[in-house]
Amino acid sequence: MNAPTVVDSVAALRAQVQDWRRAGLRVAMVPTMGALHDGHISLVRIALEQADRCVVSIFVNPTQFAPTEDLDKYPRQLARDLDRLREAGAHLAFTPSVGEMYPAGFATKISVGGPSSGLETDFRPSFFDGVATVVAKLFLQAAPDFAVFGEKDYQQLCVVRQLCRDLDLPVEIVGAPTVRDAHGLAMSSRNAYLGEAELDVARLLNVILRRTAGALSTGTDEAAATEDAAKALISAGFRKVDYVAARASVTLAPWQRNRGGRLLAAAWLGTTRLIDNVEIPSA
Numbered sequence: 001m002n003a004p005t006v007v008d009s010v011a012a013l014r015a016q017v018q019d020w021r022r023a024g025l026r027v028a029m030v031p032t033m034g035a036l037h038d039g040h041i042s043l044v045r046i047a048l049e050q051a052d053r054c055v056v057s058i059f060v061n062p063t064q065f066a067p068t069e070d071l072d073k074y075p076r077q078l079a080r081d082l083d084r085l086r087e088a089g090a091h092l093a094f095t096p097s098v099g100e101m102y103p104a105g106f107a108t109k110i111s112v113g114g115p116s117s118g119l120e121t122d123f124r125p126s127f128f129d130g131v132a133t134v135v136a137k138l139f140l141q142a143a144p145d146f147a148v149f150g151e152k153d154y155q156q157l158c159v160v161r162q163l164c165r166d167l168d169l170p171v172e173i174v175g176a177p178t179v180r181d182a183h184g185l186a187m188s189s190r191n192a193y194l195g196e197a198e199l200d201v202a203r204l205l206n207v208i209l210r211r212t213a214g215a216l217s218t219g220t221d222e223a224a225a226t227e228d229a230a231k232a233l234i235s236a237g238f239r240k241v242d243y244v245a246a247r248a249s250v251t252l253a254p255w256q257r258n259r260g261g262r263l264l265a266a267a268w269l270g271t272t273r274l275i276d277n278v279e280i281p282s283a
Ligand SMILES: Nc1ncnc2c1ncn2[C@@H]1O[C@H](COP(=O)(O)OP(=O)(O)OP(=O)(O)O)[C@@H](O)[C@H]1O
Pocket: 031, 032, 033, 034, 038, 039, 040, 042, 043, 148, 149, 150, 151, 152, 153, 176, 177, 178, 179, 180, 186, 187, 188, 189, 190, 191
């Protein structure tokens, strides 16, 4: 495969995508923060099943990190990322600087309602404002036909769909299944923070979520099931559980038994915060 073209200016990104679209090519975008793993690569592959050209953005977006969070230590490995994108067949990597995305005087924030309420927002109050603002910018800069987002960040996927609907952004959003390791752990750039012993504990997050989703679908009381799951996570070695919650799959409103549902969780392993989610099978 050819190496992707690397551009770091909005003008170069826009010019390239416009050329492709004028030539009648269908363009996909995969927004990322880099430190690419098999989960990201699966998004590129899904994009290329339906597109002629795939743009991957690599930008560790400062506006979605709280001052106490891991912006400075977030893994950055551009050379390796570009190798992985070449293998996957991506055509263009957009690697803007913070100054390119947020020039001096930048003063706009997009705040999405609906699915952004609760869950992550209870613990990362300005996270989705940062995500929505940067995703809207990326979509306006690149103007792709469609964009692929992972279900691993399930609430983010719902928020991005709401953003596009509400602002009439003409970008179709494609959701992609979570890629996991052989033990069920969702791939995540932040897994790089974990040592071997912590990885063994991290793998129990999905086991406990699947067991809890099964219990919910066979009639166990919701409050009892989610409380048991939180206790099981602490017994397994997690330091703190931010939430284990059942929600409606599309709106993320409270879950109604016998309707499509999603069980979502966030928990801390030492100083690393992990998230995961599973479908609640209908009974
Ligand atoms: N395991 C995975 N399977 C499928 N998609 C994934 C997976 N992990 C991340 N993604 C998706 O990749 C895109 C970019 O995510 P990001 O760069 O934040 O990676 P990440 O591994 O989720 O990082 P972090 O550790 O910060 O959560 C998002 O749409 C995200 O949902």
